[in-house]
Amino acid sequence: MVHTGSCGDRLHRILIGYLPILTWMPKYKKSDLLYDAVSGITVALTLMPQSIAYASLAGLDPLFGLYAACFGSVMYIIFGSVRQITIGPTSVVALLTFNYVNPALPATAVILCFVSGIVELVCGLFRLGFVVEFVSMPVTGGFVSAAALLMASSQLKGLFGISFHAKNCLEMWIKFVENIEHFRIADTAMGMTCIFVLIGLKSLKCVKVNAKGMKAKSYSVLLFLLNTGSNVLVVIVSSTIAYFSIRQGQSPLVLTGTIDSGIPQFRFLFLDYENEDEKFTFLEGLSRLWPGAIVVPLVSILSTVSVAKAFSGGRVIDASQEMIALGFCNIFCSFMGSMPVAGSMSRSALNHTTGVRTTFSSIFTSILVMLSLIFLTPLLHYIPKSSLSAVLICAVTSMFRYDMAILLWKTNRRDLIPFTITFVSCLIFDVEMGLLFGICVDLLCVLYRSARPSISIEKETNSDHVKWVVRPSSGLLFPAVDFMRQRIIAEMSSSERPNKPNLIIVDCVHFDKTDFTAAQGLKSLINELKSESCQLELMNAKECVAAILESTLNVKILSMVPLQDSIKKFNFIQPDLNGIESMTFHEMKMKDICEHKA
């Protein structure tokens, strides 16, 4: 019976791991529902204009964004573990989608969404969550900053009512300057006004309410609503202006254009797509965007996990589980014909502010977006493009991490290198190439740094012998051993005869691991030292390190003094080198080591 129980327990734990809904669902209360509803509706207000804007950023019909907004979070309710997170269209993913999806074949965005989901799901099931740890914050910061600059630049034409086509950042600015004379006065005025209004409304956050009691509370709520609903407000007001100017027979503004109304049908859209002027199979579509099928999920995972970490509130995030959740979200979305989705930092923050209790709040977001899809799409037609550009530019500026650059300058300037390299290469190449390049350079720096431990050499001269204790500050994986070897040899060749050591002790106290190449390096060091009639001993080697060294160096361990958990002290001789099996017993005790340190 006990066995069955523990087996059931284990199954239950595994189930809860994969289905976090099982954790909160049984404890769900009425009061939770209220909080979730408020959060869900608030998020929907921000989400709707954003999703239209992001779809246009991706060069797609607004419906792709609205479907993403509507269905993005549905699967996260079941599989997601961080209650604040909302999944949906995000600016970075939209930018990448624009890079990979041919505007002439918008339906490939759905294929991209599906394939991203599959890749994320597979990575999650293979527990590849740890990969995220290898992307450092400076790299992420540089990438996000470059993406922000690129997105803001791409919206300039919308803001001024100009139209041109450019892919990279420099080209955008050149074409912008070339075409600035063709700017449309009405769009420019509308865009600029929207930006100023948005900045004004956003700054309401900082306003302190002086009144007291109920009045203070209602003021706070008003300020909060104005701040949160600023995008919706700007879009509604500008659309109203556009509507009335059209009714008066004028059309000075570039508008979003007609949007089909109604909810989408659940269909395997991606299997074989056919439309009036586009027709392709799934594989044809995939072949047109294939590098995107690696980059988009990578970036989605990165951003979602970093959002999850930001809101985990002390819990350890299971990155693999977040990958699985994101994968299901994208797969489900693709069935509904949406663009790729990911976790949004700004909307998750909003969720957090409004006190969301569970991931169930997304249901309210979905319902609201769906209602607007059914009833409001005719009105979406009138949204001026310049006001969408204004919304995007304002949303994106906060992503520009100049604050991180300053912090890095103050704390650790070396970390500015990956930041700058990622930032610059994202602007010069594509964002995704830049990201990959930045990650590689960053990891190479880590490798290089771990291959260059600081090495302290303590010299001790007695009447009869000269002893050096060499203590590398970190483990001895292969790239580091040559460095230590060179350091010792260089130190030896710079010291004159009477000070030349006849015993060198390598203190392995900081060694965590070792490998074959490192052991071989030590072996040749021993040979080299022998030719200078100097002996090399090791001490404080952990058992796992000792085992490898022992077998590679073909030595006998003469003494082991158990020190700590798994630390052993041993010394050895190299019997095959001078014929005589001389044996030494290294007398140093732990006390001596401590004295060395003090």
Added chain:
Amino acid sequence: MVHTGSCGDRLHRILIGYLPILTWMPKYKKSDLLYDAVSGITVALTLMPQSIAYASLAGLDPLFGLYAACFGSVMYIIFGSVRQITIGPTSVVALLTFNYVNPALPATAVILCFVSGIVELVCGLFRLGFVVEFVSMPVTGGFVSAAALLMASSQLKGLFGISFHAKNCLEMWIKFVENIEHFRIADTAMGMTCIFVLIGLKSLKCVKVNAKGMKAKSYSVLLFLLNTGSNVLVVIVSSTIAYFSIRQGQSPLVLTGTIDSGIPQFRFLFLDYENEDEKFTFLEGLSRLWPGAIVVPLVSILSTVSVAKAFSGGRVIDASQEMIALGFCNIFCSFMGSMPVAGSMSRSALNHTTGVRTTFSSIFTSILVMLSLIFLTPLLHYIPKSSLSAVLICAVTSMFRYDMAILLWKTNRRDLIPFTITFVSCLIFDVEMGLLFGICVDLLCVLYRSARPSISIEKETNSDHVKWVVRPSSGLLFPAVDFMRQRIIAEMSSSERPNKPNLIIVDCVHFDKTDFTAAQGLKSLINELKSESCQLELMNAKECVAAILESTLNVKILSMVPLQDSIKKFNFIQPDLNGIESMTFHEMKMKDICEHKA
């Protein structure tokens, strides 16, 4: 005066660093000349048949190999620092040359040689020698083994007198089996005989001479000559057979074919090449082989530096200087119209055995090869291809490092992973793609291992508080911090209330370096622990680590107890988290830490 002297000294040291010839030339003695001459001539005997065989391995005219043999080492006399090394055509470089040089445009091999030289020279001048350290021995072993298998496979057709064209290893074996019925009896017989004779002659090395005195010495010399000159012997005997069979009107053997005699002219062959049927400019040629211009120098450097290390005899090899020397060798060779060259392990070993004194011995090799170029080329015509294949197969089998695989199995099985991955991917893809892939996987393993330190947690329960000392076994660069964080949080959540710690001390004694991301990770760990009303302190941080942590975490260091050179102990509080600036003084002294360890 002193200043000028030290300045002159420094100049002298720099000059000696770049021109090792200045070290040995002034001390050169007559007796050195004798040893160098013997070594040089012995090497030439091995080199000549090898160079013809390697040229044919590269799909080139034998002259490309002979020129490489003749001029390969000339520049190494001036710039090389390891006396045993001989530069010339090698099997691995020949195999790569075959991959990149179109057999229809053999002159591009000269361009490859020139460009490799330039790349090597530039890498050397930029002191990129350390890059070599990042290629581990298992990767090199896997690569060399795969190359050996590939080369042996490529020679099967020559051995059996079959002709077909195949690039990868599997294809070679498939085509070989398909075409085996077309084998030529004479070539097969000749090839097989050569292999058996070569094996027999090589095994003479193990023969022990029983006689004494002069007789023993002359026996030893004879055995040594038979062993060393085995390749020459086999080639001469087989050529003689071929010559006489042709004179009798028969031609049962496939022969090497006509070779132009005479020494090459020094010319800028690579600038604009024009021949009867080939004509291209330097850039056209380069564009046809460009990835080779990265891979060939990389592999040449790798093999040359590992040969140099093997024979350095205790001296630290300056890998950058070896790169410079190799660069000059290749550039000079390209002026003479040779294929790319590198340091050869087998010939360097021969040099070592014959007691070479300086790099000057290469002059004798060059002179001998040049003489044979002038007088013997008509005879080279008669060398049977099957005997060259036999020479190659025998030369290459010793490169197959099954012994390393066994050693790895015995010592550190984890290192079999990079070995196997490199070996298999070299066979599946190209050798160079396999090498790069192997290096990447290996470095990722190093990264992963350094990101997973072992973490010991010591728990201490007093009447009023529960204290944990967390001690990661290696430095805290960013990929590791999340791991530690997860470990601590997991440990906390698995312990019940009375055992939950209210003070966690992270012992930074093994921390060598840190970075911004790691500091941020610690910061969020502090926040997480605060929410569990637990405080986090650091101790034993080195100054450089402390500086970064201090500024990132925005903490005041309340106490620093100088311990060792650069180790400081400090603790801190997080004033912005609970409003009250509570201060604690961590009383632990070095003695306590030692007690902890013991």
